[in-house]
Amino acid sequence: MPLFDYAPAPESRSIVSLAPSYGLFIDGEFTEAKGTFKTINPADEEVLAEVALAAPEDVDRAVAAARRAFESWSALPGSERAKYLFRIARILQERAREFAVLESLDNGKPIKESRDVDLPLVAAHFFYYAGWADKLKYAGLGPDPRPLGVAGQVIPWNFPLLMLAWKIAPALATGNTVVLKPAETTPLSALFFADVCRQADLPPGVVNIVTGAGDTGRYLVEHPDVNKVAFTGSTEVGRQIARSVAGTGKKLTLELGGKAANIVFDDAPIDQAVEGIVNGIFFNQGHVCCAGSRLLVQESIASPLLEALKRRMSTLRVGDPLDKNTDIGAINSKAQLDRITELAGVGSDEGAERWSPPCELPDRGFWFAPTIFTGVTQAHRIAREEIFGPVLSVLTFRTPAEAVEKANNTPYGLSAGIWSDKGSRILAVADQLRAGVVWANTFNKFDPTSPFGGYKESGYGREGGRHGLEAYLA
Amino acid sequence: MPKSSTSSRLAVRKTYKLYVAGKFPRSESGRTYLVDGDNVALASRKDARDAVVAARAAQPKWAGATAYNRGQVLYRIAEMLEARRGEFKALGVAGSEVDAAVDRWVWYAGWSDKIAQIAGGANPVAGPFFNISAPEPTGVVGVIAPETLLGLVSVIAPAVVTGNTVVVVASNPQAAITLAEVLATSDVPGGVVNVLTGRAAEIAPWLASHDDVNALDLSGVGDSELATELERAAAGTLKRVVRPVSGVDYSEDPGTGAMTALLEIKTVWHPKGF
Numbered sequence A: 001m002p003l004f005d006y007a008p009a010p011e012s013r014s015i016v017s018l019a020p021s022y023g024l025f026i027d028g029e030f031t032e033a034k035g036t037f038k039t040i041n042p043a044d045e046e047v048l049a050e051v052a053l054a055a056p057e058d059v060d061r062a063v064a065a066a067r068r069a070f071e072s073w074s075a076l077p078g079s080e081r082a083k084y085l086f087r088i089a090r091i092l093q094e095r096a097r098e099f100a101v102l103e104s105l106d107n108g109k110p111i112k113e114s115r116d117v118d119l120p121l122v123a124a125h126f127f128y129y130a131g132w133a134d135k136l137k138y139a140g141l142g143p144d145p146r147p148l149g150v151a152g153q154v155i156p157w158n159f160p161l162l163m164l165a166w167k168i169a170p171a172l173a174t175g176n177t178v179v180l181k182p183a184e185t186t187p188l189s190a191l192f193f194a195d196v197c198r199q200a201d202l203p204p205g206v207v208n209i210v211t212g213a214g215d216t217g218r219y220l221v222e223h224p225d226v227n228k229v230a231f232t233g234s235t236e237v238g239r240q241i242a243r244s245v246a247g248t249g250k251k252l253t254l255e256l257g258g259k260a261a262n263i264v265f266d267d268a269p270i271d272q273a274v275e276g277i278v279n280g281i282f283f284n285q286g287h288v289c290c291a292g293s294r295l296l297v298q299e300s301i302a303s304p305l306l307e308a309l310k311r312r313m314s315t316l317r318v319g320d321p322l323d324k325n326t327d328i329g330a331i332n333s334k335a336q337l338d339r340i341t342e343l344a345g346v347g348s349d350e351g352a353e354r355w356s357p358p359c360e361l362p363d364r365g366f367w368f369a370p371t372i373f374t375g376v377t378q379a380h381r382i383a384r385e386e387i388f389g390p391v392l393s394v395l396t397f398r399t400p401a402e403a404v405e406k407a408n409n410t411p412y413g414l415s416a417g418i419w420s421d422k423g424s425r426i427l428a429v430a431d432q433l434r435a436g437v438v439w440a441n442t443f444n445k446f447d448p449t450s451p452f453g454g455y456k457e458s459g460y461g462r463e464g465g466r467h468g469l470e471a472y473l474a
Numbered sequence B: 001m002p003k004s005s006t007s008s009r010l011a012v013r014k015t016y017k018l019y020v021a022g023k024f025p026r027s028e029s030g031r032t033y034l035v036d037g038d039n040v041a042l043a044s045r046k047d048a049r050d051a052v053v054a055a056r057a058a059q060p061k062w063a064g065a066t067a068y069n070r071g072q073v074l075y076r077i078a079e080m081l082e083a084r085r086g087e088f089k090a091l092g093v094a095g096s097e098v099d100a101a102v103d104r105w106v107w108y109a110g111w112s113d114k115i116a117q118i119a120g121g122a123n124p125v126a127g128p129f130f131n132i133s134a135p136e137p138t139g140v141v142g143v144i145a146p147e148t149l150l151g152l153v154s155v156i157a158p159a160v161v162t163g164n165t166v167v168v169v170a171s172n173p174q175a176a177i178t179l180a181e182v183l184a185t186s187d188v189p190g191g192v193v194n195v196l197t198g199r200a201a202e203i204a205p206w207l208a209s210h211d212d213v214n215a216l217d218l219s220g221v222g223d224s225e226l227a228t229e230l231e232r233a234a235a236g237t238l239k240r241v242v243r244p245v246s247g248v249d250y251s252e253d254p255g256t257g258a259m260t261a262l263l264e265i266k267t268v269w270h271p272k273g274f
Helices: A056-075 A078-094 A096-107 A111-132 A160-173 A188-199 A214-221 A235-245 A270-286 A299-313 A334-349 A400-408 A423-432 B045-064 B067-083 B085-090 B095-111 B115-119 B149-160 B173-184 B200-208 B224-237
Strands: A024-026 A029-031 A035-040 A047-053 A150-154 A177-181 A207-209 A228-232 A251-255 A261-264 A294-298 A353-355 A371-374 A391-397 A415-419 A437-440 B032-035 B038-041 B129-137 B140-144 B165-170 B193-197 B215-217 B240-242 B263-271
Touching (some): A024 A056, A024 A188, A047 A188, A056 A177, A056 A214, A078 A160, A096 A160, A096 A188, A111 A160, A150 A160, A160 A177, A160 A228, A188 A207, A214 A235, A228 A235, A235 A251, A261 A270, A270 A299, A270 A391, A294 A299, A294 A400, A334 A353, A334 A371, A400 A423, A415 A423, A423 A437, A423 B263, B045 B129, B045 B140, B045 B200, B067 B085, B067 B149, B115 B129, B140 B149, B140 B200, B224 B240
Parallel strands (some): A150 A177, A415 A437, B215 B240
Antiparallel strands (some): A024 A029, A024 A207, A353 A371, B032 B038, B129 B263
């Protein structure tokens, strides 16, 4: 047990001023919609604001605005588009604290994460793609790559603003205009971003934000005047989108689910590996598509490693997302909490052994204690299905070949981790893993220059880096 | 069908069978169909599945071969195709097209050890990390091939040069199986290219929905309704789909797009430090 307890260190929420309600951002203006829905703070279930629910006719208006804006935006010299994106990046840096607090309020993620990971990456992403806008002919995609037109983009709730940045920055840099639908449970940072666009004097219609639920998203991706669809979310919805896009000629990129193996070999530095395992699965409450949710540990070190892991988990602080000492915040929604609870229950039912550190959870809000399951086999649902929560399934292996076989034994292929001190083994295993991102002796690292995306049923296309441009150019 | 030049001798005719796992089996269905006077194997759903098994089995080793080695094998294909020009001409393929097909193999042979440098690279991340992106083959590719010999070569070569293995549904069976004979004598490991002759509308849906097929190239699908149906079926396992483009001129410079469409980018991170 720690010698000293942590005193509360709450970040002030006064930096965010929330309006009671928000409209849709279409053609540079906030406009009302007929329906509304409420977005809550998952840490205390208090309503944060009321948000417009976009109906089909609202999406039509947004797509039409994007279409009108496309002509002049795509004709703008790349160097001018670049300057708009640089402006946006700068404004985001200036307003980073405000956005970080807002993101933690609406999403439930710890402030130290939204402050130190999400927001810096968001600004960096706009800076990175800003620089590409006038250099597209050097991207290796032909002498005169052309934008596609109107991009319909649908993003998830786990990294609301970061996913927005991943979608909007490359789309705008390449001369496309966008209609973006944020997730139903986390619409606020996208609406605040709309204000950033206004501050940057971005021409009306270049970015449109339509809030709503699944139906709004479906209507957007199926809209006949959308030329490009980009989606990040579940594999199941990804399949539906791929089906609906079939035959339309729309360009499609999908960043879907994962069930990443985090492989720890017997020569791995144990303390570093434990930090990596914790970061891999408990970062962002495990609401990470590339989370290291399957720990594959070499049998010979399984018991000391698990002991060290449990010791480390006992020091994780779960609670108020706005407390600067919090490691694990709130689960984003009741629905997600129910899903995690159900799958964890299945884990116990199917015979795996469940363990969580003693940990006091707040009375209100949605919470799930960090949990590991040992004695998991490949047949268990908790080893096959994406839980998208702070739940780790532990399996063992004896040889590198067995580790690779087990790691690849999934329809997913988004990410993987390797922990070993032996360089040749890391490189050989990295070669054989069927995953789009492989972290060796590290985990959950992201960078705008580094392409991200999956193999197999984790989707197709890459976001980030030069490769990320390809999704938005013809 | 090559005709005998001397009237006194009865010609030995060729039987056009499938090409699966490096062998030339008949269709398990026992079916044939008549094409220009030849009885040609009419592939079935089971043949398609057998071909996928063969392609999957061959894939890791083919992808694991060095790029240099794969380039040599592709160049060998060009040599063998050149040597068999006469057979294709006898099938009615223009000499200029056979030449172009040979040259296409040579072109792609050269790409084997270069595409990774074009499609991948080091990423300057903001931190003390080694970070590199490199392309890898997507796996097993179902190919609905265009009718011409040059079209056929132009869809097979870019898939296999990077380490994919393919199941090809060919609509010009004699030329396709004659090409398979070229492949069979070119050190292409069995299963890397599998050729099914028959009706695309019958076989392709089974490839499109097959769980062990990673990508689907619809270049040879002329019927847009069938193309849509296949793309929709492919969505079930989120296959990469190469959509048909009407009016492709295969004699033009193919660019790198046909290769990169069937590649995955893998990015590896490692910390740097003393």
